Amino acid sequence: MTRPSRNTWFGERLSDQGIYVQYLDDHHPVHMPCLEIRRLDWAHAAKEAKRLEMRLVAVWAADANKRAGKDASERRLCTYMAFAHPEHRHVLLRTELSAAKPEIPSLSGHYIAACRMERSMQDMFGLNVSNAFDNRLWIKHEHWPEDSHALLRAFDAHTPLRPEPERIGMDYDYVSCDSECVYEIPVGPVHAGIIESGHFRFLAVGEKILNMEERLGYVHKGIERSMQGRTAQDGIALAGRVSGDSTVGHAWAFAQACEYAANLDIPPRASYLRGVLCERERIANHIGDIGAVCNDAAFAFMHGQCLRLREEMARLHQEIFGHRLLMDAVTIGGVASDLSGDMCQKLIRQTLDIAAEVEHLRAIYADAPSIQQRVIGAGIVSVVDAKDLGLLGFVGRASGHYSDERIEEAYPPYDDLIIPVPEGKLGGVSTRVWVRFEEIANASRMVIQLLETLPEGEINTVWQAPEAGVSGFAAIESWRGEIAAWVRFGMDARIDRYFVRDPSVINWLGLELAVRTVPVPDFPLVNKSFNCSYSGNDL
Amino acid sequence: MSSIFFQFLQALLMLLLAPLAAGFISTVKARLQNRHGAGVLQPWRDIRKLFSKEVVLADHASWIFRFAPYVVFTATVIAASVVPALLPDTPLSLTADVIALVALLALARFFLSLAGMDIGTAFGGMGASREMTFSALAEPAMLMSVFVLSLGAHSTNLTTMIHHVLSTPLLIQPSIAFALVAMLMIAVAETGRIPVDNPTTHLELTMIHEAMLLEYSGRHLALMEWASMVKILLFATLIIDLFVPWGLSLDANAAGICLALTLWLLKLSILFVVLAVLETGLAKLRLFEVPQYLGTAFVLSFLGLMIHYMLEVQL
Numbered sequence: 001m002t003r004p005s006r007n008t009w010f011g012e013r014l015s016d017q018g019i020y021v022q023y024l025d026d027h028h029p030v031h032m033p034c035l036e037i038r039r040l041d042w043a044h045a046a047k048e049a050k051r052l053e054m055r056l057v058a059v060w061a062a063d064a065n066k067r068a069g070k071d072a073s074e075r076r077l078c079t080y081m082a083f084a085h086p087e088h089r090h091v092l093l094r095t096e097l098s099a100a101k102p103e104i105p106s107l108s109g110h111y112i113a114a115c116r117m118e119r120s121m122q123d124m125f126g127l128n129v130s131n132a133f134d135n136r137l138w139i140k141h142e143h144w145p146e147d148s149h150a151l152l153r154a155f156d157a158h159t160p161l162r163p164e165p166e167r168i169g170m171d172y173d174y175v176s177c178d179s180e181c182v183y184e185i186p187v188g189p190v191h192a193g194i195i196e197s198g199h200f201r202f203l204a205v206g207e208k209i210l211n212m213e214e215r216l217g218y219v220h221k222g223i224e225r226s227m228q229g230r231t232a233q234d235g236i237a238l239a240g241r242v243s244g245d246s247t248v249g250h251a252w253a254f255a256q257a258c259e260y261a262a263n264l265d266i267p268p269r270a271s272y273l274r275g276v277l278c279e280r281e282r283i284a285n286h287i288g289d290i291g292a293v294c295n296d297a298a299f300a301f302m303h304g305q306c307l308r309l310r311e312e313m314a315r316l317h318q319e320i321f322g323h324r325l326l327m328d329a330v331t332i333g334g335v336a337s338d339l340s341g342d343m344c345q346k347l348i349r350q351t352l353d354i355a356a357e358v359e360h361l362r363a364i365y366a367d368a369p370s371i372q373q374r375v376i377g378a379g380i381v382s383v384v385d386a387k388d389l390g391l392l393g394f395v396g397r398a399s400g401h402y403s404d405e406r407i408e409e410a411y412p413p414y415d416d417l418i419i420p421v422p423e424g425k426l427g428g429v430s431t432r433v434w435v436r437f438e439e440i441a442n443a444s445r446m447v448i449q450l451l452e453t454l455p456e457g458e459i460n461t462v463w464q465a466p467e468a469g470v471s472g473f474a475a476i477e478s479w480r481g482e483i484a485a486w487v488r489f490g491m492d493a494r495i496d497r498y499f500v501r502d503p504s505v506i507n508w509l510g511l512e513l514a515v516r517t518v519p520v521p522d523f524p525l526v527n528k529s530f531n532c533s534y535s536g537n538d539l
Numbered sequence: 540m541s542s543i544f545f546q547f548l549q550a551l552l553m554l555l556l557a558p559l560a561a562g563f564i565s566t567v568k569a570r571l572q573n574r575h576g577a578g579v580l581q582p583w584r585d586i587r588k589l590f591s592k593e594v595v596l597a598d599h600a601s602w603i604f605r606f607a608p609y610v611v612f613t614a615t616v617i618a619a620s621v622v623p624a625l626l627p628d629t630p631l632s633l634t635a636d637v638i639a640l641v642a643l644l645a646l647a648r649f650f651l652s653l654a655g656m657d658i659g660t661a662f663g664g665m666g667a668s669r670e671m672t673f674s675a676l677a678e679p680a681m682l683m684s685v686f687v688l689s690l691g692a693h694s695t696n697l698t699t700m701i702h703h704v705l706s707t708p709l710l711i712q713p714s715i716a717f718a719l720v721a722m723l724m725i726a727v728a729e730t731g732r733i734p735v736d737n738p739t740t741h742l743e744l745t746m747i748h749e750a751m752l753l754e755y756s757g758r759h760l761a762l763m764e765w766a767s768m769v770k771i772l773l774f775a776t777l778i779i780d781l782f783v784p785w786g787l788s789l790d791a792n793a794a795g796i797c798l799a800l801t802l803w804l805l806k807l808s809i810l811f812v813v814l815a816v817l818e819t820g821l822a823k824l825r826l827f828e829v830p831q832y833l834g835t836a837f838v839l840s841f842l843g844l845m846i847h848y849m850l851e852v853q854l
Contacts, residue, residue: 146671184661185665187743191744193741193742209668296740296742297822298737298822299821299823301819301820305573308573370821373823373828375823473835506837511698519827520665520744520826521826522825522826524744
């Protein structure tokens with residue numbers, strides 16, 4: 001296997017702009033390099049990235065000192081931002097903040113999607129993002145004491161919450177409207193049904209939505225903090241639980257970031273098996289969501305059938321991989337269990353059966369005018385908006401923004417496969433459902449191809465933790481879209497900082513745009529067609 | 540004497556049969572979707588369960604909120620006992636006027652909407668506003684549809700209309716066909732079924748009828764749920780009475796009643812199976828298309844009226 005050479009494309013562009021860049025040697029892989037820039041170039045670099053039509057992947061912060069346990073007084077923070085270009089892959093930029101006054105200019109002027117990630121950064125690290133148009137709390141809700149920042153090392157996990165009386169008058173400042181004809185509808189955070197917690201604030205005129213604002217953070221569990229001090233083998237179980245429905249995607253992203261950091265290649269058989277797991281997860285989730293979209297329009301027949309198909313997949317997963325949702329199937333350095341020839345045949349047969357049944361259901365769905373009438377033209381995100389926000393996965397692909405890490409990063413096993421991209425442009429519920437149907441068909445073909453050409457050999461490599469201070473970055477195309485994970489190791493092979501950006505962080509923004517001017521009762525339908533993760537956003 | 544007994548029996552039958560009818564519809568639906576379903580008795584179990592649960596009242600609930608379930612239930616049950624299910628000539632038949640029937644249902648709806656707004660939650664108000672908007676369109680359409688038949692019978696009294704239909708020779712009148720289609724459409728809307736409303740949804744934002752019941756619990760909820768089940772049976776019986784009344788027992792003897800009962804149940808099952816098939820094959824309408832749906836029903840009734848004058852009235 002030839003090692004890719006260092007990706008210098010963006011670095012050169014930045015140098016051309018007079019931005020001083022320095023490649024960090026303790027970051028891997030080289031084709032997704034990390035560049036140290038000066039703090040005053042921070043916003044300038046983002047502007048240049050925007051000019052080069054790069055997509056903002058994530059913004060996050062970390063402790064600057066590479067080796068944990070140094071003198072606490074000179075502890076500095078540093079911030080990272082990652083960009084991706086369809087042809088020139090991912091690049092990370094990093095800058096160090098001053099210890100006395102940790103402040104960084106906001107990127108939201110160039111990339112609107114940066115806003116919520118910067119707000120999380122402020123909440124978690126207590127640094128100050130200047131020039132931001134929105135400085136409200138995001139993940140940290142009112143009941144946390146003012147000066148507690150959960151990802152600072154000084155934070156005590158036993159910090160008592162603010163008592164109820166102190167919170168009076170600290171209400172979140174929702175976008176509001178003074179007009180008497182505007183009706184405010186608060187929905188959640190506790191919803192009917194078994195979905196997660198999140199609050200939606202609607203401003204409606206009659207039955208038409210004027211604006212919808214999300215407030216998330218209700219399912220914050222402290223995953224990033226809890227990861228600190230774990231070994232990689234210990235941490236992958238937690239990473240696989242960032243969002244339960246994309247456990248393979250998250251576990252893979254975490255594993256690959258660790259493996260990159262440790263310069264570890266996994267055996268081809270292991271990467272093929274990971275591909276099978278990931279594509280099976282994609283099929284199962286798309287089937288479930290298609291049924292749920294139809295059920296929200298009271299087309300219960302599809303829901304029943306889709307539930308059945310998804311259940312059949314879950315049962316086979318339980319039988320072969322030991323978990324209905326494939327949790328803990330991906331391990332550091334490989335996968336947990338090997339497949340016998342018999343199991344391969346079983347998987348191939350079921351994938352074929354399910355793909356055929358889905359095609360049958362698709363014909364029924366396409367021929368039912370009453371459901372078509374509901375989905376066509378509902379919840380549209382324009383191509384321009386999709387590009388501005390950098391919408392990911394099937395949501396992006398329904399709105400003319402075709403980023404797919406399986407193609408752009410072409411990590412194994414996808415470098416051996418042809419990955420067709422369903423190119424949707426209309427951006428409505430029906431387009432998102434169409435993309436999902438296409439992806440089920442494509443993923444089924446991939447599963448079968450991967451299983452039929454499964455290489456012989458080991459399914460694991462021995463894990464060798466990298467030195468303290470070494471970091472790795474990985475971008476994996478889960479069923480929702482790109483999961484970006486960044487892991488830095490500290491002393492004793494323990495993880496010092498784990499950052500993960502679920503695709504939902506970006507796609508939640510798309511939902512806010514999609515429901516404008518949509519009738520209020522169509523919101524659940526549009527929401528379900530996105531099906532963003534609350535847990536993946538709140539961490 | 541016996542007619543009073545049968546009147547009473549008829550009302551009781553409606554009341555007891557309503558949950559079974561709801562269970563029957565959902566079982567047929569489940570079977571159509573390849574599911575087992577919870578069984579015909581499930582609505583009865585639900586009602587029993589709700590009656591044994593305590594009532595949780597919101598702090599802001601006024602007497603209207605507590606009062607409404609009883610008004611809704613009583614009004615619906617009175618309306619149901621007015622509609623002849625087995626025999627047309629009962630002590631209440633003089634009051635069995637369609638306009639009074641619509642008024643009784645409107646009374647129930649009025650209190651239901653008040654209760655929806657009483658608590659002050661966003662969903663209750665939303666449901667009440669939708670319910671009122673749609674009923675303003677559905678009620679005239681329903682009256683128009685009934686008027687098509689009233690024109691022949693020269694009365695809006697149900698018993699008189701039934702006798703008229705029974706006495707006319709069986710031939711297909713185009714005006715009645717229009718009225719029937721309109722009535723079926725309105726019955727679906729008035730009872731909150733797909734494609735207008737979805738009684739099984741948990742999505743508050745999409746609800747019409749259920750949105751007003753969200754804050755109810757215990758016996759209050761049981762009464763509300765029961766009332767809406769009775770309403771389905773009421774509309775089905777009304778459609779049977781107006782369009783296919785054959786089999787109704789003209790005098791109160793046991794054999795006639797038995798035959799009437801059998802035929803009534805048979806006609807009901809046919810109607811409910813049709814409803815279940817439609818509900819399985821259809822998605823819910825977009826909210827802004829419901830007025831068009833109800834408008835179509837109104838236009839159909841109106842066409843029925845016109846056709847009656849143009850083709851069927853011998854001057």
